[in-house]
Amino acid sequence: MSNELVWDRPEPPSKPSPTPLSRELIVTAAIRLADGGGLDEVSLRKVAAALNAGPMRLYGYIETKDELLDLMVDEVYGEIALPEPGTEWRSALTQIAHGIRAAAKRHPWLVDLLGGRPHRGPNSLAHIEASLGTLDGKPEFPTIDHVLGAVGAVMAFVHGAVRNEIAEARAEQSSGMTEEQWQAASGPYMQRMLATGKFPTLAKVMYDAEHTNAASYFDTGLSYVLDGIATRHTPGSTPGGSASAPSAPSAAPAGR
Amino acid sequence: MSNELVWDRPEPPSKPSPTPLSRELIVTAAIRLADGGGLDEVSLRKVAAALNAGPMRLYGYIETKDELLDLMVDEVYGEIALPEPGTEWRSALTQIAHGIRAAAKRHPWLVDLLGGRPHRGPNSLAHIEASLGTLDGKPEFPTIDHVLGAVGAVMAFVHGAVRNEIAEARAEQSSGMTEEQWQAASGPYMQRMLATGKFPTLAKVMYDAEHTNAASYFDTGLSYVLDGIATRHTPGSTPGGSASAPSAPSAAPAGR
DNA sequence: GTATCGCTCAATACACTGTATCGCGACGAG
DNA sequence: CTCGTCGCGATACAGTGTATTGAGCGATAC
Numbered sequence: 271m272s273n274e275l276v277w278d279r280p281e282p283p284s285k286p287s288p289t290p291l292s293r294e295l296i297v298t299a300a301i302r303l304a305d306g307g308g309l310d311e312v313s314l315r316k317v318a319a320a321l322n323a324g325p326m327r328l329y330g331y332i333e334t335k336d337e338l339l340d341l342m343v344d345e346v347y348g349e350i351a352l353p354e355p356g357t358e359w360r361s362a363l364t365q366i367a368h369g370i371r372a373a374a375k376r377h378p379w380l381v382d383l384l385g386g387r388p389h390r391g392p393n394s395l396a397h398i399e400a401s402l403g404t405l406d407g408k409p410e411f412p413t414i415d416h417v418l419g420a421v422g423a424v425m426a427f428v429h430g431a432v433r434n435e436i437a438e439a440r441a442e443q444s445s446g447m448t449e450e451q452w453q454a455a456s457g458p459y460m461q462r463m464l465a466t467g468k469f470p471t472l473a474k475v476m477y478d479a480e481h482t483n484a485a486s487y488f489d490t491g492l493s494y495v496l497d498g499i500a501t502r503h504t505p506g507s508t509p510g511g512s513a514s515a516p517s518a519p520s521a522a523p524a525g526r
Numbered sequence: 527m528s529n530e531l532v533w534d535r536p537e538p539p540s541k542p543s544p545t546p547l548s549r550e551l552i553v554t555a556a557i558r559l560a561d562g563g564g565l566d567e568v569s570l571r572k573v574a575a576a577l578n579a580g581p582m583r584l585y586g587y588i589e590t591k592d593e594l595l596d597l598m599v600d601e602v603y604g605e606i607a608l609p610e611p612g613t614e615w616r617s618a619l620t621q622i623a624h625g626i627r628a629a630a631k632r633h634p635w636l637v638d639l640l641g642g643r644p645h646r647g648p649n650s651l652a653h654i655e656a657s658l659g660t661l662d663g664k665p666e667f668p669t670i671d672h673v674l675g676a677v678g679a680v681m682a683f684v685h686g687a688v689r690n691e692i693a694e695a696r697a698e699q700s701s702g703m704t705e706e707q708w709q710a711a712s713g714p715y716m717q718r719m720l721a722t723g724k725f726p727t728l729a730k731v732m733y734d735a736e737h738t739n740a741a742s743y744f745d746t747g748l749s750y751v752l753d754g755i756a757t758r759h760t761p762g763s764t765p766g767g768s769a770s771a772p773s774a775p776s777a778a779p780a781g782r
Numbered sequence: 783g784t785a786t787c788g789c790t791c792a793a794t795a796c797a798c799t800g801t802a803t804c805g806c807g808a809c810g811a812g
Numbered sequence: 813c814t815c816g817t818c819g820c821g822a823t824a825c826a827g828t829g830t831a832t833t834g835a836g837c838g839a840t841a842c
Contacts, residue, residue: 313799324821326801335800382642385689388697390716395725402727414730423687423747427679430686433641434678441644460646469651471658474670491679497757498750569828580792582830591829 289322293331296321297341304342304379312338312379336387343383344391346373352400359404360496363421366401367428367492374432378440381433401425410503420499427495435484545578549587552577553597560598560635568594568635592643599639600647602629608656615660616752619677622657623684623748630688634696637689657681666759676755683751691740 299320303311314335318325332338350369353362374380401424405417464473555576559567570591574581588594606625609618630636657680661673720729 314801315799326822327820329801330819385686385693386638387693392719395719395728399725399728402731406727406730414727414734417727418731419743419746420750422690422743423683423750426686426690426747427683427751428686429689430641430682430684431679433685434682437641437643463648463651469655471662471670471673472651472655474662475658475674478670480669480671487675487678490675491682494676494679494754494758495683495751496754498752498754501753501757502750570830571828582793583791585830586790 291321291323291327291331293341296328296331297338297345300338301342301345301377305377309379309382312342314338339383340387340389340391343380343389344393346377346380347389347391347393347397349373349376350397352396353404355403357404359408360500362404363401363424363496364492366397367424367488370428371432371435371488374436378436381436384433385429408503416503420503423499424492424495427491431488431491435488439484547577547579547583547587549597552584552587553594553601556594557598557601557633561633565635565638568598570594595639596643596645596647599636599645600649602633602636603645603647603649603653605629605632606653608652609660611659613660615664616756618660619657619680619752620748622653623680623744626684627688627691627744630692634692637692640689641685664759672759676759679755680748680751683747687744687747691744695740 296317300312300317303316303320314328315325317338318328321327328338332341350366350373353365357365374384398421401421402417405411405420406414411417411420460476463469464476552573556568556573559572559576570584571581573594574584577583584594588597606622606629609621613621630640654677657677658673661667661676662670667673667676716732719725720732
């Protein structure tokens with residue numbers, strides 16, 4: 271059939287490298303790439319290349335790129351240690367919160383994925399289970415909805431706080447260095463804004479704030495949330511707030 | 527010079543449509559697109575097309591696509607009403623929180639951008655200023671760092687909660703409808719996981735939870751945070767938590 | 783009035799993305 | 813030995829953000 275001589279065709283690379291693949295290999299490769307250069311570095315081509323494979327090869331293990339991202343998230347959740355089953359709820363939740371923050375520091379890209387879509391991987395589920403388990407059964411949390419509300423609040427705070435923290439860190443290191451330099455770097459615009467006098471408190475923040483390290487802001491915020499939960503769910507004490515928030519979730523009429 | 531006859535060249539579209547452009551026009555067009563089909567619909571080509579312009583035209587008003595996204599975020603911040611200057615801090619912060627949540631409902635794409643990078647647009651700054659202003663000067667918050675810690679915690683919660691809520695809503699409506707259906711839809715895998723018995727609390731959530739509407743989860747969480755702040759910063763009362771979180775941010779040794 | 787400069791915008795171009803399709807090549811069954 | 817099947821690689825396509833180029837026009841200088 272072929273009129274061309276064998277010599278014309280380049281020798282097929284014998285067995286190019288039928289590297290055996292697996293989801294595990296793929297996601298660890300992807301994670302390594304992401305750790306190095308952010309999520310932009312995670313393209314199917316690059317991940318495949320890192321495994322000496324063609325891009326299409328991955329589709330045997332994955333149906334879409336989003337699935338790969340989901341796997342990455344779940345893998346990182348697997349790195350986070352769960353608290354011992356019997357741990358007191360406050361310290362258990364604190365431990366989980368710190369675990370997530372630490373993981374996000376190791377894998378900054380995590381925050382871009384963190385609540386972007388529900389996490390249903392086995393490790394994620396284990397985490398949710400552990401979090402809920404810290405409160406479930408306690409008499410102060412009579413229904414599962416109370417548990418859900420409390421844990422949800424903690425997780426919402428953690429996600430938001432970590433995301434903000436990493437975002438700020440990224441912005442910092444991408445356009446200057448310390449915040450003192452930043453204050454001069456992003457200055458022209460910022461100086462002008464502050465000079466209008468319309469942002470007095472903000473100005474105080476920029477000039478007077480100690481810029482306490484981020485970890486202690488995180489801890490403070492976390493303790494606010496935990497305190498709030500504890501106060502609401504300690505028999506016989508309702509805090510002095512004037513707001514009319516209900517003391518526990520209940521089917522409210524306001525629809526969504 | 528030209529050997530070709532006039533007839534060869536198509537008549538230049540007279541004045542194709544030198545539509546006057548402006549940042550305002552561009553971002554509102556982009557927002558309209560995003561509202562309709564999510565952030566994927568916001569490409570420079572599509573935005574430009576919506577304005578009868580070539581893609582490159584936009585680069586006269588914008589230096590990068592990220593800048594456009596920043597402008598969009600700031601525009602939405604502009605939609606959110608600020609509380610009256612004198613408002614009591616709890617209700618002021620509550621109002622801001624609800625404002626952000628409402629905005630995210632109107633513009634679901636907002637959550638994909640919300641803490642992804644620091645927001646420094648004028649409207650964002652006004653919001654930050656207003657939030658900080660609710661606490662600044664109060665004797666219970668002696669330093670600006672206390673104010674920052676409290677407001678930061680509230681904002682972290684709001685961002686995280688809204689993001690989670692929208693993400694869940696998206697997942698729901700993308701693969702089924704109500705959560706009852708979902709429980710059967712995403713079932714195969716979920717059922718199997720729950721059947722392992724390793725997630726007892728999670729199972730309770732899936733089967734027993736009332737699935738109180740999202741708004742009241744949000745309110746509950748928010749009141750936890752506000753309660754926590756109020757309790758810490760009400761003279762002479764420290765809640766019964768056993769955790770060792772400091773009562774106020776301070777330069778801690780733990781570095782980042 | 784004419785020539786030249788400069789500026790604005792559109793077209794083209796490039797490198798890259800995620801993914802559908804196709805066809806070759808090896809392997810197992812008969 | 814032959815044939816079907818299947819896994820995998822190459823190719824293809826539509827789309828992305830952005831750099832570069834070039835054409836057209838208005839205003840300015842003589």
